[in-house]
Amino acid sequence: MPLVTQWTGVETRALREAARMTLAEFAHKLGVSDRAVAKWEAAQSDATPRMVSQAALDTMLARADADVRGRFVGIITAAQTVPQQLVEPDADPVDAGEYVRFPTDGKMMARVPGGIFLAGEAGEPVWVDEFYIDVFETTNADYARFVAATGYQTPRHWDDGRCPRSMYDHPVVEVSWKDATAYAQWADKSLPSAEQWEKAARGTSGAVYPWGDRPTVAKCNVRETRVEQTTPVSRYHSGVSPYGVYDMVGNVWEWCSTPTTLGRYELKGSAFSSPLFRGMPSAYNDADDFMQDDDTGFRCIALPEQISSLA
DSSP states (O other): OOOOSSOOHHHHHHHHHHHTOOHHHHHHHHTSOHHHHHHHHHHGGGOOOOHHHHHHHHHHHHHSOHHHHHHHHHHHHHHOSSOOOOOSOOSOTTTTTOEEEOTTTOOEEEEEOSEEEEETTTTEEEEEOOEEEESSOOBHHHHHHHHHHHOOOOOTTSBTTBOOGGGTTSBOOSOOHHHHHHHHHHTTOBOOOHHHHHHHHHTTTTOSBTTBSSOOGGGSBSGGGTOOSOOOTTOOGGGOOTTSOOOSSBSSEEEEEEESSTTEEEEESOOTTSOGGGGOTTOOOEEETTOOOTTEEOOOEEOHHHHHHHO
16 A cells, blocks of 8 residues: 655645545545645645644545555656656565554554564574564654654754754654664664564565565665665655565665674665665664764664554
8 A cells, every 4th residue: 555654735636636536525535624625735745734634644545445546656656756666565465564553653564473584695594573663764754753752852964953844754864873762762662673674674585675686776765876865755665575664775774773792783774875785684784873874764663562552
């Protein structure tokens, strides 16, 4: 199922047109005034509906039939200024698409069933218990909510302590391992271990990349893509993992909870600044826990008991 990180007037209009509804019909279904919908659509990407409306749009898209979702993807693709392949996740239907919304930080999470997967370059069988992982990397908008709730320091590149609206749906960067851990604790989650992260990226069969064995640059934001900066976390739909998780290769390096030596922790996934081969989920990298860089971010995990206790 296609997912939207942050709804604007562009996505709202795309969903209305995909559902083939009038403004009045769509607004009634959404529980808002038709004037509000018209205002969002007129402002296009500058309009950001309130969180309650964002949730209602999420629900409407999730409950739409396959034809509506297909038309929605097509309309969004045609509207993008940077061409990209936007399709349903190419994954095992048994494992993919089992999403829940975590209550503390409101992020979508994907279920990764417990069991053995083939880990590392040698494909060694490793057991990992069931867990849930954020579908998207932690965005600037996510981190801003954490900062607002806790008073935690903002990333040093935010102007006057605020992230530009145009970067809300990009992954937060220049966060240390300690910063990422602080966010995870606030969200009642944790950082993934290197093994959890690798399984979420590769699936169980030992594929080289989340999408398979071919080194396809178009499926991720790496050096060869020549974007040279972060991209919205929902952009690369065709590069999702077998569990429907985005950006497991490229965009930003992601902190893991696995220590390597005293004060150093593993990083996974590579970034827009790194070559594609560095993004193989089996590849190794680490850094000091105080390191902050413009190509490093994170995502979180939760255990099944955390999901059930907070539901």
